[in-house]
Amino acid sequence: MFERSGALVNELREALNKSKEFSVEEFKSSSEFMVAVEDSASKYFGEGFNFCKVQLRRHHPDLAIDLEGTVVDQDLLAEQDEVDEENDKEKTGENEGWRPRFL
DSSP, X not given: OHHHHHHHHHHHHHHHHHHHHHHHHHHHTSHHHHHHHHHHHHXXXXXXXXXXXXXXXXXXXXXXXXXXXXXXXXXXXXXXXXXHHHHHHHHXXXXXXXXXXXX
């Protein structure tokens, strides 16, 4: 009796594992999965590219490329400008009280 129950449990576990594998494969072949992958990849690479353009503008302000004409996230540009201004203020504040030690 117990041997038969054990065999049945193993059989059910195998069926469950096959069912899970089938469900995953079915989802991966669906259009819903493709849309989810495309959306996440587009968002990831889009944000990365916007950040790259902001950094390019920051490090090369006189570059002859019209970054404003490209699709740049203006909020990201403004945020980066604010961070730069804060960093400049901190550096200026740090240097105000500094005097050469041997003068």
